[in-house]
Amino acid sequence: MKKTLIALLVVLTFVPLFKVNALNFGKVDVLKAKDTIGDPKVSGDQTADVVVTYEGVTVKMEEPVPPAKPTSEAWVGVRVTAPTQKTEDVKKAQYRNAAQPGQPIKSFWENQDSKKEELEDKERYLDFWGAIDLELLKKAVENGTIFYYSWEFDWDGDGEFEQKVTLKVDPANVGLKAKDEDKEIWNETIYKTEDEKYVDVTVKATGIKNVPSDLAEDIIRVKKEGMTKEELEAFIKEIQEILKEKNLEFGGFFTDKDLKDSFDFTKSLNSDTTIYLQLKEKAKEVDTTNEKPNTTTNKADKNPATGDNVLTFVLLLVFALTGVTFTAYTLKKSK
DSSP, X not given: OHHHHHHHHHHHHHHHHHXXXXXXXXXXXXXXXXXXXXXXEEESTTSSEEEEEEOSEEEEOOSOSSTTOOTTSEEEEEEEEOSOOOXXXXXXXXXXXXXXXXXXXXXXXXXXXXOTTOOSSOOOEEEEEXXXXXXXXXXXXXXXXXXXXXXXXXXXXXXXXXXXXXXXXXXXXXXXXXXSSSXXXXXXXXHHHHHTTEEEEEEEEESSSSOOGGGSEEEEEEETTOOOHXXXXXXHHHHHHXXXXXXXXXXXXXXXXXXXXXXXXXXXXXXXXXXXXXXXXXXXXXXXXTOOOOTTSOHHHHOHHHHHHHHHHHHHHHHHHHHHHHHHHHHHHHO
């Protein structure tokens, strides 16, 4: 019994040591795009759960930080450095996108951003980026959500992901600057001020028996003073292009489902409203290339000249027979 207790004590003493050795965590640093104002907050560095929060930070849209990415976005990022720099250990490490767990697990070694040609025990790291833009920020605020980018790491290659690194962006506490101008185009104050200038117009499609599901309903934001003539023309043209693919035609905008009263986008709007888009089915074109000739047509009608000759012949024949009959009758009488 005494030996058993001693053995158990030894196991309990060394198990935490083994666990600590197994849980070596990567180091996380913030990657800031050029002209970023403010410092993102890092919590839990070199622990199982690291969170980098973009709060009180203004990011500028610029030339893409990761090559070959769209320039209409701003970029926020983190650099994750492997906990050990030994080549044989780094080759075991793997990671995955926590937001898309169904994607294949990737090799940290094969995808590292540190120079692969330096095969000595150098620092090994990977850079991770998340994109933000104006529309993404607006939608997040409207939905009352904060958006995240998360990655998980299995540093010893045993199939268990020991560390999670999260990039957190709070739209209500982040700023966004224009790409070519030194002015802020987004923060919650700007958004609320701009939001007061717009109304939401729900556009419902009707007019045909089976309305395509992707055309059934849409919501667009329109300035309260209404669209300009040019904006309305462009909007209608865009609708017509979509309808053309579905063999439908644009019939106009209406304030009622019965399509009696027209709606004018160029007039001012005071509040959110619902309108109806009339759809029309295109008339089927009749193919006349394979029409057969009318077989009931009189032959004489087809060839007027031939018809005239036949008529003349018949008349002459009648006159001739009449003459013969008259002659015969005269001779008989004379006898």
